[in-house]
Amino acid sequence: MNYKISQRAASLAPSLTLAIDSKAKQMKADGLDVVGFGAGEPDFDTPQHIKDACAKALADGFTKYTPAAGIPELRQAIADKHKRENGLAYQPSQIIVSCGGKHSCYNVILATCQAGDEVIIPAPYWLSYPEMVKLAGAKPVIIETSDRTEFKVTPAQLRAAITPNTRLFVLNSPSNPTGSVYTPDEIKALGDVCVEKGVLIMSDEIYEHLLYDGAQHRSVASFSPAHLEHTIIVHGFAKAWSMTGWRLGWCAAPAPIAKAIEAVQSHSTSNPTSFAQKGAVAALTGPQDHLPKWLAEFSKRRTYAFHQLNATPGLTCVNAKGAFYLFPNISQTGLKSADFCARLLEQEKVAAVPGIAFGADDYIRLSYATSLANIEKGLARIKNFCQQLKK
Numbered sequence: 058m059n060y061k062i063s064q065r066a067a068s069l070a071p072s073l074t075l076a077i078d079s080k081a082k083q084m085k086a087d088g089l090d091v092v093g094f095g096a097g098e099p100d101f102d103t104p105q106h107i108k109d110a111c112a113k114a115l116a117d118g119f120t121k122y123t124p125a126a127g128i129p130e131l132r133q134a135i136a137d138k139h140k141r142e143n144g145l146a147y148q149p150s151q152i153i154v155s156c157g158g159k160h161s162c163y164n165v166i167l168a169t170c171q172a173g174d175e176v177i178i179p180a181p182y183w184l185s186y187p188e189m190v191k192l193a194g195a196k197p198v199i200i201e202t203s204d205r206t207e208f209k210v211t212p213a214q215l216r217a218a219i220t221p222n223t224r225l226f227v228l229n230s231p232s233n234p235t236g237s238v239y240t241p242d243e244i245k246a247l248g249d250v251c252v253e254k255g256v257l258i259m260s261d262e263i264y265e266h267l268l269y270d271g272a273q274h275r276s277v278a279s280f281s282p283a284h285l286e287h288t289i290i291v292h293g294f295a296k297a298w299s300m301t302g303w304r305l306g307w308c309a310a311p312a313p314i315a316k317a318i319e320a321v322q323s324h325s326t327s328n329p330t331s332f333a334q335k336g337a338v339a340a341l342t343g344p345q346d347h348l349p350k351w352l353a354e355f356s357k358r359r360t361y362a363f364h365q366l367n368a369t370p371g372l373t374c375v376n377a378k379g380a381f382y383l384f385p386n387i388s389q390t391g392l393k394s395a396d397f398c399a400r401l402l403e404q405e406k407v408a409a410v411p412g413i414a415f416g417a418d419d420y421i422r423l424s425y426a427t428s429l430a431n432i433e434k435g436l437a438r439i440k441n442f443c444q445q446l447k448k
């Protein structure tokens with residue numbers, strides 16, 4: 058049979074991360090002692106009261122379709138969160154709950170972009186953004202950044218990338234894969250450019266609560282009514298409540314865009330899982346005391362890893378003020394990222410994600426969402442690997 062694959066699907070980049078990941082899993086299954094730095098999710102369990110609320114909903118028979126955009130109670134709790142934490146006055150009707158932050162991003166792009174449109178994405182980027190833009194038939198326009206600017210794009214760079222076809226600017230602070238956090242002033246300056254040029258901002262704020270060294274999160278929507286009008290916030294439960302498998306995220310958008318997103322979702326996935334939504338209500342309205350504990354643990358690991366990486370020959374690493382990733386520069390080793398990671402896995406049994414997957418071939422991504430003992434062991438092996446390279 059000669060299967061015809063749509064151009065849409067055929068245009069997607071094959072997942073480079075998957076190759077390394079499946080090899081690492083195979084090595085583990087073969088009984089080898091592999092240290093994994095690949096995790097894109099917290100290594101903590103979902104807090105108990107959230108699980109309890111979900112279990113109760115299930116026991117109570119809350120197992121039927123809900124409104125496509127989510128249950129009113131959850132949309133209200135999300136609107137309340139934005140009011141309380143971000144000073145933003147969204148109506149619950151402007152909140153669309155989806156099957157994960159990733160799904161929210163995809164809905165936003167599908168609802169706002171089409172053939173002929175350009176979407177500006179700073180690199181290093183979360184690897185799904187450009188592929189989603191391609192799925193919508195639009196064109197990703199990448200702005201390069203480096204560790205010299207802590208991977209931050211400047212207003213001048215953004216301005217230079219904008220054309221009459223620019224539809225959307227993707228902002229992700231704190232960032233996956235770099236952990237970089239824009240200051241409030243930097244966020245405002247980028248927002249100002251978008252307001253002036255009439256460009257929408259998709260602001261992925263899923264790592265909002267994972268901040269270190271006194272870093273501050275400020276939503277670009279919060280600077281003025283004009284900023285609010287130009288912004289679509291994407292957020293979710295995966296990171297700050299460790300609910301990756303629950304598949305729950307949301308977006309907060311100007312009313313006409315929220316309506317369009319709701320229409321897209323109502324004809325594709327319909328509502329996110331009913332009883333999971335009840336857990337999400339508990340996540341937002343219940344105690345948040347898990348967070349300081351997780352942050353203290355993440356911060357300890359981050360500080361250790363930062364010093365170890367900078368004490369490793371051939372590597373340099375800027376410290377990251379958010380998320381749970383470090384993004385060391387490997388250019389002095391003379392290896393490109395895919396080669397570096399393949400050899401590191403082969404020789405030292407350490408799995409890291411090649412930066413090329415995020416549009417940055419001189420770097421690798423290390424997640425510290427794993428125990429300090431693992432981090433110590435893995436970084437010792439990376440040091441050994443780099444010392445061998447020097448010989």
Ligand SMILES: *Cc1c(COP(=O)(O)O)cnc(C)c1O
Binds near residue numbers: 097305
């Ligand atoms: C994890 C993540 C998301 C959302 O993930 P979901 O599991 O789909 O909620 C969105 N953006 C970035 C940058 C992420 O790292």
